Amino acid sequence: xxxxxxxxxxxxxxxxxxxxxxxxxxxxxxxxxxxxxxxxxxxxxxxxxxxxxxxxxxxxxxxxxxxxxxxxxxxxxxxxxxxxxxxxxxxxxxxxxxxxxxxxxxxxxxxxxxxxxxxxxxxxxxxxxxxxxxxxxxxxxxxxxxxxxxxxxxxxxxxxxxxxxxxxxxxxxxxxxxxxxxxxxxxxxxxxxxxxxxxxxxxxxxxxxxxxxxxxxxxxxxxxxxxxxxxxxxxxxxxxxxxxxxxxxxxxxxxxxxxxxxxx
Amino acid sequence: xxxxxxxxxxxxxxxxxxxxxxxxxxxxxxxxxxxxxxxxxxxxxxxxxxxxxxxxxxxxxxxxxxxxxxxxxxxxxxxxxxxxxxxxxxxxxxxxxxxxxxxxxxxxxxxxxxxxxxxxxxxxxxxxxxxxxxxxxxxxxxxxxxxxxxxxxxxxxxxxxxxxxxxxxxxxxxxxxxxxxxxxxxxxxxxxxxxxxxxxxxxxxxxxxxxxxxxxxxxxxxxxxxxxxxxxxxxxxxxxxxxxxxxxxxxxxxxxxxxxxxxxxxxxxxxxxxxxxxxxxxxxxxxxxxxx
Numbered sequence: 001x002x003x004x005x006x007x008x009x010x011x012x013x014x015x016x017x018x019x020x021x022x023x024x025x026x027x028x029x030x031x032x033x034x035x036x037x038x039x040x041x042x043x044x045x046x047x048x049x050x051x052x053x054x055x056x057x058x059x060x061x062x063x064x065x066x067x068x069x070x071x072x073x074x075x076x077x078x079x080x081x082x083x084x085x086x087x088x089x090x091x092x093x094x095x096x097x098x099x100x101x102x103x104x105x106x107x108x109x110x111x112x113x114x115x116x117x118x119x120x121x122x123x124x125x126x127x128x129x130x131x132x133x134x135x136x137x138x139x140x141x142x143x144x145x146x147x148x149x150x151x152x153x154x155x156x157x158x159x160x161x162x163x164x165x166x167x168x169x170x171x172x173x174x175x176x177x178x179x180x181x182x183x184x185x186x187x188x189x190x191x192x193x194x195x196x197x198x199x200x201x202x203x204x205x206x207x208x209x210x211x212x213x214x215x216x217x218x219x220x221x222x223x224x225x226x227x228x229x230x231x232x233x234x235x236x237x238x239x240x241x242x243x244x245x246x247x248x249x250x251x252x253x254x255x256x257x258x259x260x261x262x263x264x
Numbered sequence: 265x266x267x268x269x270x271x272x273x274x275x276x277x278x279x280x281x282x283x284x285x286x287x288x289x290x291x292x293x294x295x296x297x298x299x300x301x302x303x304x305x306x307x308x309x310x311x312x313x314x315x316x317x318x319x320x321x322x323x324x325x326x327x328x329x330x331x332x333x334x335x336x337x338x339x340x341x342x343x344x345x346x347x348x349x350x351x352x353x354x355x356x357x358x359x360x361x362x363x364x365x366x367x368x369x370x371x372x373x374x375x376x377x378x379x380x381x382x383x384x385x386x387x388x389x390x391x392x393x394x395x396x397x398x399x400x401x402x403x404x405x406x407x408x409x410x411x412x413x414x415x416x417x418x419x420x421x422x423x424x425x426x427x428x429x430x431x432x433x434x435x436x437x438x439x440x441x442x443x444x445x446x447x448x449x450x451x452x453x454x455x456x457x458x459x460x461x462x463x464x465x466x467x468x469x470x471x472x473x474x475x476x477x478x479x480x481x482x483x484x485x486x487x488x489x490x491x492x493x494x495x496x497x498x499x500x501x502x503x504x505x506x507x508x509x510x511x512x513x514x515x516x517x518x519x520x521x522x523x524x525x526x527x528x529x530x531x532x533x534x535x536x537x538x539x540x541x542x543x544x545x546x547x548x549x550x551x552x553x554x555x556x
Contacts, residue, residue: 060385061367077381078374085360085371138358139371142420145322146375147347256343257324258317 006030006037008044015045065091070160082153085139088127088161097123097165101172113179117229118221120169120186122214125193127161129201129210134258136206144258151255158194165190185229188237193217195244202254272298274428274458275319275337280328282314282482289314290325291482301454303469303490304462305543306479312462313355313432315479319460320352320430332428348377351426353434355462357417361406365397365416368405372420391419396445410437418446422453429459435468447472466540470494476539478546485550490539497537497545502528512548 006014006027013019014027031037063071063080066089070080083089100123101116108116130136132154137143144150166187173183193213200209220228227233275297282290289311306312317323319330321343333349335342359368369388378384392401395415405413414437421429431450435443443465450472453459463469469476470490478486478493486493500512503521507514512526525541528534537545 061364061370076379078379078384081371081374085363138360139375140358141317141322141354142352142357142372143375145320145347145350145352146372147344147377148375258322 004030005034005040008040011037011041011044015041066094079156082148083157083160085137086131086157086160087136088131089157089164093127094164094168097127098168098172101168102175105172105175108183109176109178113176113183113229114221114225116172116176116183117186117189117226118218120165120172121189121193121217124162124165124190125197125210125214125217127165128158128194129197129206131157131161131206133201133206141258144256149256151252154198154255158198162190162194182226182229185234188234188241189217189228191241192237192244195241195248199244199248199251202251202259274298274333275460276331277315277319278329278331280315280318280325280330282318282323282325288482290318292328293479293482293484294328295477295484295487297458297460297475299454299456299458300474301450301459301461301472303473303476304460304479305464305466305469305476307547310479311482312479314482316355316430316432316460316462320350321346322352322354346428348424349427351421351423351429353417353421353429353431355432357413357420359405359413359416362404364402364404365392365408365412365419366401368416369420369423373423376424378424387423388419391422392416394422394449395419411439411442414438415442418449427457429453429457431459432462433464434461435463435465443468466538466543470539478543480547480550481554486546493542493546494537494539495542497525497541499534500527500545501525501535501537501541502532503535504532513544 010019010023010027014024014031019027031041061081063077064084067080067084070083071077075083087093101120104116104119108114132140132143132150134140143153169186176183197206197209197213200212203209204212224233228237273296275295277296278294280290280293281288291311293311293315304312304315314323318325319332319337321337324338330337332342332346335345337343337346360371363371366388369392370384373384373388378387389398389401392398395418397412397415397419400408400412405416408416414434418431418434421431434450435446438446447468450459450461454472454474461468461473473490476486476488476490476493477484486496502524504524505521507516507522508524508529510526511524514522514524514526517523523535524532525537525544
């Protein structure tokens, strides 16, 4: 039997997870074979602390794949949790968007790029519309009355949805290399539709605002074809996004209370 | 009328008006709330939920002012300061159904700016224990009963130990034992903070509240103690062996005798009024006045 035993200070550090290698390894090896040190360890560490740690480990929320990904790329864990409550960032939604984009990319390759360029902004629009607002976010009323600015949360979710869709769309464009840069023309319409929907949502609610804006986009594409994706069209959209963003910033306060009109 | 002394005021609403289109939901509401539990009574559509939303900073009124802990609760930094000290249980608390009870309360704790993970989780455990939900904290909300969901929503309102608690019908869907537990909890919470409790349960008001406010058609009809409210029916509650037509309310009790609320016939044996009798009398008088 060994005559050496782990000093009290090291045992306390071990219990408090403060012991580092190589002392950690030698302590663990010794504890495995020495019942006296194990009993000293038990007496040095209150049992309740162990239960509390076990509780903490067992009931702490387990992040899903999207939340883990967000944390891995540097998003703080609390922000990641707020973001992953967004339906448009759930794995099932992202898979649906991926499948839709893949299909439209194939159709674009076979027929015309308008299919892809017209549908991609609509996916972003729908993603944003279901992300925040009365009727779509069950905790909307709690959010509005919390110190977290509702508008800030809304923008965070929009950025997250736009980023996810941008990545997926960029991946989808790899299937249609023949159209060059033209195939990236979906991006500015996505921004324009999103900002317009946000502007209208305090009055109409996010769903009806998205329906209205989406319908207008479908009509535009039907009548104008590739015009929005030409240089002139893209410059016009850029200007529209800039103006609409300024207007949206000025209306930010409307998002920090419930609209009485929407409560009737 | 206010019963709260100037130094004790947590919330002061003055001339609050709010319209939904042509409907006036709040018509010049003025009231003060202090430490303790204040009950808010009124028929459906009286404007109770709207008033709670205004005080909870969820809705901005068309006119009037709301001052909470000395801050302008309707705009800017004052509103933010109020939100930092507020616990709010809405009438229809929404949940992300795939969340567990722990995850939901954790989510609300993040909304309340508790960003440190370990401190936040400790707070979540504390409030879930407070409402007696330790054992189901890892269960999905969709698997919980209505009463348990209500307790999860209450736990979320308690996160951060708020100085002002606004509770919109918190005992709906609870069984009698759960309601009793909630009463105990509300009484404890009202020891050192302002609690505004909207309810249809007059017995909750009688047993819990220091003050009661009665609202009807967007107007404050009464502010006073529950005993004062019951006193409004003094001399208007009587008993007889048979049903008497024309009484405001009339029902046969378990003993077989009839209990009536309204103007008694001469010589009728009078009974002690309850808060419910006072409430009925008040709303009836107001309705009669409005029809004149």
